[in-house]
Amino acid sequence: xxxxxxxxPTMVSALIKPGADILKTLTDFRADAWHMATGVAGEAGxxxxxxxxxxxxxAPFDRVNxxxxxxxxxxxxxxxxxRYGLERLS
Numbered sequence: 044x045x046x047x048x049x050x051x052p053t054m055v056s057a058l059i060k061p062g063a064d065i066l067k068t069l070t071d072f073r074a075d076a077w078h079m080a081t082g083v084a085g086e087a088g089x090x091x092x093x094x095x096x097x098x099x100x101x102a103p104f105d106r107v108n109x110x111x112x113x114x115x116x117x118x119x120x121x122x123x124x125x126r127y128g129l130e131r132l133s
Contacts, residue, residue, distance in 0.1 A: 072126065075122075075126060076123070076126045076127070079119050079122035079123045079126060080119075080123060082115075082118070083116065083120055083123060086112060086115040086116040086118075086119055087116060089112045089115070090109065090113060090116055093105060093108045093109045093112050094109060
């Protein structure tokens with residue numbers, strides 16, 4: 044089978060995990076850990092956006108926003124550490 048023979052939407056439909064199946068596996072711990080990890084990913088993206096705006100978009104460096112995004116990121120990182128009993132590296 045060649046890559047051109049694969050119909051992408053059909054493949055995705057065959058591989059996607061139904062939401063109901065995902066919900067069946069969620070415990071309070073898993074849902075909270077997932078929330079914290081998702082927050083890390085989202086806030087890391089927002090931090091990247093804040094920094095790259097000053098380098099690629101010609102905007103002035105927004106220190107207040109960068110500090111805010113770093114605080115948000117740290118919040119979610121601390122949540123992950125607490126869920127898994129990890130200590131902060133420093």
